[in-house]
Amino acid sequence: MMSFFYLLIALLLLSAPTCIALPPLPWIQERADKLERNGKKLITEDFTGDPDSFRRQPVVSNSQGIDITYLGSGGFLFQRDTTAILTAPYFSNESLQRVGVWSIEADTATIDQYRPDLKAVQAILVGHPHYDHLLDVPYVWKKHAPHTRVFGNQSMANILDSAVPKTNLHVLDNEVRVDKNSGAFVSSHGGLIQFMPLHSSHAPNIRIPLMDIEYLIAPRSVDEPLDEVPQQARDWRLGETLAYIIDFRAASDTAKVEFRIYYQDAGHMPESWHLPADGRRVDLAIVTVASANFIGQGEYIQTIRDSLRPRHWLLGHWEDFFQPYSQNPEEIYSVPFTNTESFVDTLIGRGIGGDEWVLPTPGTKLAY
């Protein structure tokens, strides 16, 4: 048994410097194109161009002209006409062995191939600076969006200190909503978009229930500015996890919120005070499927429903980011142990109708 263990470690070490990913494991991972419920496909995708091969996005009544592109992991592009906002995208999909025992770096060719047009973006929002959210941001910013500002926590700013100029980095501090009396909106595009950071938390990355063991990668924070961005995944330290309220407002009257999004990039049960003081409900909740089962899928869904009252649900951060980035459903797998089908089952079991949720694959465009 021990010799097998050493053989496995040796294989990991030997394959670590290469781009070779360990193959997906069918008994703990589901392939995107095979995800089903009662014989019906679950994903919505843009890859084949045939809208009938998978699930169409349910019809959105009273749509507001918001186009949303799911980029994979925590990356979303929200766009309305010439106004847009981006959440930290991740295309590099470093293999598990490079993350675990070797070094990591942004895959610039993959970023160049898949990043959307970012001309209309003024702000990039980072929920937390773990490598699977922040590794690609310096290159995305420098090559494709140097006109934008990057918003996030102090740990993020310290990690990016050598890569993004201070004038383009904004540490969210006083703006963070930590209770029902705090929080401030940051304005973008002359007020047509506004966003408010919300104090949040990060579900464990690994949990073994019977042994009551929980593990969170790269906890704590980076407290001093770094001379260069880290090369080890463990040094992309968490800091305070933020969720966001993102509002698209009316051109005729910027006091009027026309579409409200709740965004989180790590599993967290939203608080009762996460809605801003105006009490306006959320039009779209972007929820994190990966690791939701570690904090309890049912309670997670119920808490989102009770505290945010979303009209629509978008299920994100569910696909395996240790496999090479792809927008082909035949090459996309769920994060190990995530169980995306069970998440949808639980959602429906809690009364969320089929016209309320969508499970997109990376690259898919949705309209709200």
Ligand SMILES: [Zn+2]
């Ligand atoms: Zn994380």
